[in-house]
Amino acid sequence: MAxxxxxxxxxxxxxxxxxxxxxxxxxxxxxxxxxxxxxLYHHLNMTSxxxxxxxxxxxxxxxxxxxxxxxxxxxxxxIEDDMTxxxxxxxxxxxxxxxxxYQKGWTFTKNGPNEKDRQLLVEFxxxxxxxxxxxxxxxxxxxxxxxxMGNGMAHYATAGIRVDTIAxxxxxxxxxxxxxxLGLSEMxxxxxxxxxxVAKRKxxxxxxxxxxxxxxxxxxxxxDLRDNRRFWPKEIxxxxxxxxxxLVKPENCDKAKQCLSHMVWNAMEHIKDVLEYLEMxxxxxxxxxxxxxxxxxxxxxxxxxxxxxxxxHENIKIRKGETVWLMKESDTIDKVAAIFRLYAREINNKxxxxxxxxxxxxxxxxxxxxxxxxxxxxxxxxLSRLQAGxxxxxxxxxxxxxxxVAGAVVLKSTFA
Ligand code: D61
Ligand code: MG
Numbered sequence: 001m002a003x004x005x006x007x008x009x010x011x012x013x014x015x016x017x018x019x020x021x022x023x024x025x026x027x028x029x030x031x032x033x034x035x036x037x038x039x040l041y042h043h044l045n046m047t048s049x050x051x052x053x054x055x056x057x058x059x060x061x062x063x064x065x066x067x068x069x070x071x072x073x074x075x076x077x078x079i080e081d082d083m084t085x086x087x088x089x090x091x092x093x094x095x096x097x098x099x100x101x102y103q104k105g106w107t108f109t110k111n112g113p114n115e116k117d118r119q120l121l122v123e124f125x126x127x128x129x130x131x132x133x134x135x136x137x138x139x140x141x142x143x144x145x146x147x148x149m150g151n152g153m154a155h156y157a158t159a160g161i162r163v164d165t166i167a168x169x170x171x172x173x174x175x176x177x178x179x180x181x182l183g184l185s186e187m188x189x190x191x192x193x194x195x196x197x198v199a200k201r202k203x204x205x206x207x208x209x210x211x212x213x214x215x216x217x218x219x220x221x222x223x224d225l226r227d228n229r230r231f232w233p234k235e236i237x238x239x240x241x242x243x244x245x246x247l248v249k250p251e252n253c254d255k256a257k258q259c260l261s262h263m264v265w266n267a268m269e270h271i272k273d274v275l276e277y278l279e280m281x282x283x284x285x286x287x288x289x290x291x292x293x294x295x296x297x298x299x300x301x302x303x304x305x306x307x308x309x310x311x312x313h314e315n316i317k318i319r320k321g322e323t324v325w326l327m328k329e330s331d332t333i334d335k336v337a338a339i340f341r342l343y344a345r346e347i348n349n350k351x352x353x354x355x356x357x358x359x360x361x362x363x364x365x366x367x368x369x370x371x372x373x374x375x376x377x378x379x380x381x382x383l384s385r386l387q388a389g390x391x392x393x394x395x396x397x398x399x400x401x402x403x404x405v406a407g408a409v410v411l412k413s414t415f416a
Contacts, residue, residue, distance in 0.1 A: 008321030013389025084112035098147035145183035177209030207273030214267035334378035
């Protein structure tokens with residue numbers, strides 16, 4: 001907590017959000033009267049940092065269904081990601097996972113000891129038990145998406161098949177993340193929380209997943225390279241290096257930065273669809289659930305943009321205070337549009353005029369601004385309010401921050 005506050009010292013509204021978050025009652029979720037649910041939400045909290053919070057805040061009608069949707073796909077992904085499982089073993093599991101989820105008692109112990117979510121598959125019988133208790137309509141949606149994702153993963157896991165073209169990149173991201181968007185939209189419409197139009201807009205639902213996945217793939221360059229996974233498309237990196245791993249060489253620093261801005265630009269192309277999708281979502285709990293991951297993604301892209309560290313350091317993340325602040329502010333379309341405008345401006349301000357994508361990124365930032373001004377006019381006032389809390393470096397904000405920190409320290413000692 002103390003280090004998170006220090007990191008947010010020049011962002012008083014983040015300090016405030018951190019303190020509020022720390023003081024909020026923590027006993028919100030109690031699953032102790034249902035052993036299966038207790039195990040399921042234990043696994044959710046173990047396997048996901050960011051999704052656990054937003055899933056647990058969903059309305060009761062959808063909460064368990066989406067929790068199980070997450071755990072099932074996380075299980076599938078834990079088989080996909082494990083490079084210690086040979087392909088002859090791996091591919092049949094990926095292709096049949098949609099049948100496995102109906103087999104009571106099934107568990108999986110073939111993951112390597114270092115696979116981070118290994119335990120989820122070791123205890124996967126609990127997930128299956130929970131899945132079989134869901135309404136059949138939700139089971140059908142989950143099984144259908146699992147089938148399509150597993151087959152897509154199996155295709156890209158096949159020896160000799162790689163993410164070469166930008167079309168491949170979009171296709172791979174469709175399988176592993178776009179399909180999640182499609183399934184979620186079907187659930188929102190099926191339960192009556194949202195109009196049937198949400199499920200019909202598969203293009204927008206897909207973009208919701210692509211924006212998140214492309215941001216992760218751009219951030220995880222070094223980690224994936226270390227584990228011999230390659231998701232940056234050759235059609236992009238091939239413009240800047242002979243081999244993808246050459247981007248990390250110090251002598252290629254300028255080319256690497258150009259390649260990075262190409263990846264950032266490619267991800268940013270989904271933002272207009274994201275805003276259009278969020279505009280359709282009317283149920284407040286669905287809205288926050290959808291909006292929070294997206295605002296975290298644009299904050300992450302802002303952190304990646306022109307940041308050479310992604311070629312030298314693994315695990316670069318946005319500040320904890322920034323995350324907590326974004327979660328608090330993402331509850332209406334006007335506020336979310338204001339957040340997108342704020343980060344689009346920051347991204348644009350950081351761009352290097354000598355970068356080959358300077359104009360492309362600038363055009364997208366301008367379009368985001370223009371769409372928000374015309375479709376979400378309330379975002380202008382929200383933007384002014386948000387900006388008042390991020391006046392980094394001004395003496396006023398430093399004094400405010402110092403005051404809040406002092407307050408926090410007092411409160412901490414009071415409640416400790
Ligand atoms: C609204 C709200 C949430 C949304 C959405 C729309 C549309 C799409 C998504 C969430 C999916 C976003 C995936 C982005 C994060 N990428 C990964 O986790 C990668 O694995 C992809 C395959 C497993 C997908 C699991 C998943 C994730 C979020 C969900 C969900 C299922 C179900 C419901 C709600 C949210 C990544 O994993 C890295 C890791 O192991 O940590 C990878 O392997 O590339
Ligand atoms: Mg994966």
